[in-house]
Amino acid sequence: MNRRNHPVPLHEAAEDSPTFARLAQLARESTERLKAIESLIPAPLRASIRPGPIEGTTWCLLVDSSAAAAKLRQLLPVFTAKLSSRGVEITAIRLKVGSLQR
Incomplete structure (x- = not known):
């Protein structure tokens, strides 16, 4: 067993x-999904959304306010259709409201 006594960059740890x-x-896939639907998100809301976890065919968006989540909830069918047209297997998008760390 080869033990390292020095810090390892994240990309190296991921490879190992x-x-x-x-x-x-x-994480990359979640970010790519958000980029794919970004043009469908109203400009004032874009800064309040972050990509979240992917669990099977369900994807989560992290939203910083319930007001933003309410508006996004109306757009979820459009987001799902856009992602499906790009070949993403998705059955649901969840919204999680909470303070986003920036």
Whole structure:
């Protein structure tokens, strides 16, 4: 067993561990999904949304206010259709409201 006594960059750790590699892949995929629907999100709301976890065919968006979530809830069918047209297997988009760290 080769133990490292020095810090390892995240990308190296991800390459060495299947679990970290999968998490890194899901984080990239979530970010790509948000970029794919960004043009459908009203400009004033874009800063209040962050990509969240992907669990199977369900994706979560992190939203910083309930007002923003209420508006986004109306757009979820449009988001799902857009992602499906790009070949993303998605059955639901969840919204999680909370303070976003920036």
